[in-house]
Amino acid sequence: MVIVALKLDAVAQDTGAVKKLIRIAEDQRARFPAEKLYLQFDRPNYTTYDTIWFKASLFNAATYSPSRLSSKVYIELINDSSSVVNRFAIPMVSGLGQGYIVLNEKINDGTYTVRAYTNWMQNFGDDTYFSKQFYVGKPSDQGSWLISEQHILKTLPQGNEVSIALKLSNLNNAVIPYRDIELRLTEGKKTLFKNNYLTSDGGNIIANFILPKKADTRQLSLLITDKTNKNKYSFPFYPGGQLQDIDLQFMPEGGNLVNGLSSRVAFKAISEDGLGTPVNGKILSNTGREVCNFATVHNGMGSFFIMPQASETYAAKYELNGVTHSVPLPLAQPSGLALRVDNLSSPDSLYVYIRTTPEIAAANKPYSLIIQSAGEIYLGLSFKISRGFTNIQLAKNNFMSGIVGFTVIDADNKPLCERRIFIDHHDRLNLEIADPQSRYQPKDSIALNVNVCDVNGAPVIGSFAVAVTDDAFIKADPLADNIVSRLLLTSELKGYIETPGWYFASDNINTAIALDELMLAQGWTGFDWDKALQVVPLQPKFKPEPDNRLTGTLRNLFNKPAKDSKLNLFSISKKYGLLVFDTVSNARGEFVFDNLPLLDTISYTLRVNNKKDKASTADIVLDIFKPADVTGNGVRLMPWYMHVKDTAMLAYFNRPQPPRYNGIDISEVKGRLLKEVKIKAGKPNIIVGQYSGYVQKEFAEKELVEAGKTTLYDLISRKVGGFGTGHLYRESIFGKATYHEQPALVVGMTMVSDIIVDGQGTSIMSADGKGSDPQTAIDFMKSIGADDVKNIKIAEGMNMFITVTTRSGNGIFTRPAFNILSYRPVPLCLPRQFYRPKYDVKSAAAFTPRPTIHWEPNLITDKNGRASLSFFAADKPGTYTVIIEGTDMNGNFGRQTGKMVISPPVRAATTQSAVK
Template identity: 75%
Template structure:
């Protein structure tokens, strides 16, 4: 940290030092984390496995984060629902995992979101996320969709004429197929009709689009009524209805009267991505005062000399329709901040100007220069001359985003500007091949050499993915470890093609980066939050695999010196029994728990005399972040499919699939599948007979915690609740019972709750020997009084009557009471490391193996003190070129990425056989 001063008084400098100390204290108490996941490839099909390695850093130093020993991974579908959530253990900031895309994963757009519990204190923008499409291969009957439409304005709305052409992935038409076509606006259905494709696989549909439709949320859903396959993709009407979100952001934050300002802008289309626009700026008199045109990904900037007596509007034409967007209101007085990061390769020039009234007041201000690592510069100054120009050498600053903020005497931020500094000081990674060309199924050895920017060898941890260029396109513009750590982890919103900004050092790229900083970097560090007293974090750090919580007695006071027992059973360790004592605050902790993929814990608390306590157990449970609907709606690849690589990828030969079986783990010969058809389980208890319609098992009950059975069934069972309209048995029709509300599922009354074999009817003395029926109010009260974690199993069964059986943990039947001193808990399961499948080639086996889009994945490459490491694997049996991508870090501030190529040639194999013959 460097502290300078310009026209400063001792009091002013002291204020800056105080501000810096507050910032340092905040960062020490709330150190931020940065997370990056390296995947084996960018796209997948159902039944594939996603392989990844996780790198978790202290955001200031890029050293291993010591706050978190686990990272939570979520696979989220395009309906914003989590289809898989698990945790991976982290050691020294490193971890690895995999996601098996089994038969339960349908095709569609998915997002992998990853974060630590501690990162939830900093908001979702701090999380790692990656969006990609998971599709069905050709063998599963996938289609290509060609969609064309035109739109016409009508008095009652907008008439859409839609033309669809459906073909297979091999471009064969889909004739005479029954399909359902649905147009939705979010979750609301606007149009729903059935169609039969023509002999050419075509469909023509006409429908009206309401005038007030939100075009950014429209989707088309095509359902194949034969295979039940679904194809959903965004529907953008376009034309005069094209919806462009155009935003203007003055440099520094405001347009100030009489001070020339650079104004950045970004145009976003319905898909959430940048789009090209060109237009001009007019004042309130209709005079053109400037013009604008996008330069990269919908972004650009222009110069404007604003006047407080005028208002400004952007005008542009799009699809023969005129649009206008107001610019921010001009401030009559104030400061402006302009930061020039492009004129010099060695220096940054800071230009501060003030309106005459502000200059005459000659007040003190502070310029704060900071990054994720802390404050570089605290500069107190006055601006009596109306301006200050300050040069700053770039060598003082680290690579990454740097913020410049002007703060007044009351520590209120007035202007802010962010720039990007790039010293090109990444790791130099070299991947050397022992041969230039390899034969199919040949043994390949790669030598890896890692050096820092000064050429010194480094010891580090790296991950390597090798993919087939015939199937996989590795986009050099995609996010990677460099762009993630230096750029996207510190900006809000979606950054398009972040890797592009690091592929070239030319002026156009630097200008585009500066426009990105002026738009999506428009707001940075929250200074107002930094001035507030440091509060206890809402989400705790998880430095180890531990279970923590607190005990509260009946008066919500800490239950101190109480003994807490933890029980669990695992296949690996058998019975696990641990105990601990609560402290004076009633807090407790079980440290260094073993790692399990899935496990359930039961906790019991006793008082000082080792008898059952009335204390309530409150665990520090992981609460996942809610999922917001994504603003990025990318068109799936199969719509207007012109990508030959994707067609080859989805048309590639597929192995035989078996539900619930991972072929790579099969040892020996796999026998043919035998399907056994079994009748539904029969239940005969307490005078009731029926077959099980639905069963809720212990895992779901434990996960529900203290939720009542009534609330749990309301979530799990459609139509479950209390109602007066129901049928008492299969022999009666639904009717309205004005005085007798009952538990129902749909229109069927729940006749009774059988708890541990005992009917609730015994409480009120109902005769159950003939045609049994329980008391409706008693069943309702019971379901609302008992917690899910007090129960082991629930069955919904139906014979002549609908009834529910409940098996409790205590076995006390209907007299079971919620156990305040017992708590059952099932933590988020761990995904433990698994080795990537390596085929073994037999020289006697001449059968060609199936294509492998990922030829090899190695998450644990460790370079030694000389910076060297070796990697070996087998070439594929398929000739072609393969891309090698290596990413990693020394976990000491340095990281890097490198790509190279491997060639597998059939000619090389022929030459080898000729040499052997000679």
């Protein structure tokens, strides 16, 4: 614990209770150490078919050293419908990892979120996950449009009439005339309005519709569909005017208002798009008395002081678009404590003021103040408030940079007041970018030197990622989240934080005030005292993953642990061939396969035998990774193509594109790529025994393994509409559906004539010899597990039939193997080299523009704090932005940006390059 100098107006009491609290808290932290995760990307914008490059850094939250709890980080790409379109894991070594996401032909344009977390982080909630939201757009060669929208709102008795004017143009600002489009207004998934239009010769559309009075303006979207090529353009629609909706929230300092005690109240005004919005008004009592004025300072946030009275309630009144709104303040408590922390008056000290009502002061009960920061408890002290107040002065240099939390706890260990502040000592790493050569031309090889030292000037060994982007296409946002703002600020705050880099861009009083109000308004996802002080210590729901392992439990017929059972793990890899591992379950039936090889995609088969080395009846229960639920952050980004004013964005999406081929990454092609030959073919035809037909649906091995012990009947029922059992069906496609006493497998109204398992049919003659007995097929589908099968095809010709290929090859006699389990873990994304073209400087041929000129995810500085990298400039003059971020994984991290100018080649003059 750090010892700090205190100045108390009240004498500190016996600290035995505080020491007990600290022991409980430290024990809880030891068992639940938090992690912090940061991802650095090569650039902020992407188009379809681009590749997202990133580096991950995973820290112990208390020390900023490498986290030893997690050997992998799970990466998810989530679309604007909250569906995960890609999920994989990257291996972490000493807290560092790297990966990439290919935005292939399966990725449509729209708003996406990259979410990253470890299995262990799920114990702390999704506020601790890393997430980054961005828009993936279509480039011009895919028919991308620019859209301008204006509207007028008129209130009518039956609703609100909206007159909307749209103008459509291409990326060269040429209008789109005489184009058939569909315009649709939606509220979430519900369609409120739909109509077809033809654009005018100026690319314009005029539409009118009635907006229901109860429509949720936070969920409205306009969808434009180009009926010629089926391209879709969707964007949020905010009617504004008298329908503009603001969510005004109030957060009293310390947590509660108390009658008779002055308190600071923070507020935040959030507009329909989920972002802060300016607002101002007055605080009035229920008697009409004006208490004070309030106005936002930054990103919809502000604060004011109020002393509530016992006989009054309070509301905030403000006017918006001619409409007066009233929002009640939280009700004040009749008695209690008020906590105020002053972090702005002095550059060297902070002041803690604790006030209480007279009856609590007269009781003279003991209280505790706990101060914590960076995952550690800095100070704990006991005090009494017999005089009604306690003042504490603390030196700021006793705390690390970052968020500091203050909690007042009563004698029953109940937290009463909490407050978070931010302290910044400006002690980040100093990064210097320098180029050793002064002359560069397009296509030249460029060398950069990086020098890194700490705040005291000592050289630093660390790992850094460097991104070099072309300013003609990429406009770096200096206010966006970065490694400094993420680790010190946003990783410990609730909700969405706008422009977090702004709070570190300058050091002045206005920034300090805005940062303090951010801390008041959005709190901290820090230590949970209620959980820590529970009588029964909590056990982690989600286990750590310190290495690439597979764990689980064996249970016998009576659900008791199956101890001393032998397990074999089999897998086949292109790199290693047949892999075989074995282990033995312990007395609790638990087993572990440690340090499994890192392979991008792999399927495991587990087999368990008893002590006599015979097949066991024990159930294998794996500790399988369960993904976190997807929850939105309430922020709706406006697509880039709406009201375009950014010339760099326009150039980015309008740039020439390389050839694209489905399933092929052009950067990995080593030789000459032949022209694509498109073969038009129908559905594959299969012939099995007496049956012939076209495949309507196929289940591959990966999908079957992931379904686990789900029966084939249940799996197909979920995936194929109309599949099940029924009495009303036709026996062939030319037959007529009639009622049958004997139920059969059906797809819609068509009977499944046969299940052909490993080439053997299940169509067994009935007892009367008049036809087949469909019950055999039903029994088979309801008894066999999906992971016992390698492939399923549903085909239709003269008859509907299904082919099944089992793992054992035992045909219809295949039964679930209770001692065998197949499992396919989340695939791993292994590191890959960033594509680096080598230009022939003598060639005059044009090259495809590259928004990311170079990406270096693991630049290691030596003992002198130095490192170098090289890359090729593009084939045109311009300016580049160089961004470097990284850490020594020992508590220090930093960020630096620079500019590089590549001048055009001029014979009579020299080409100059500079990094600023």
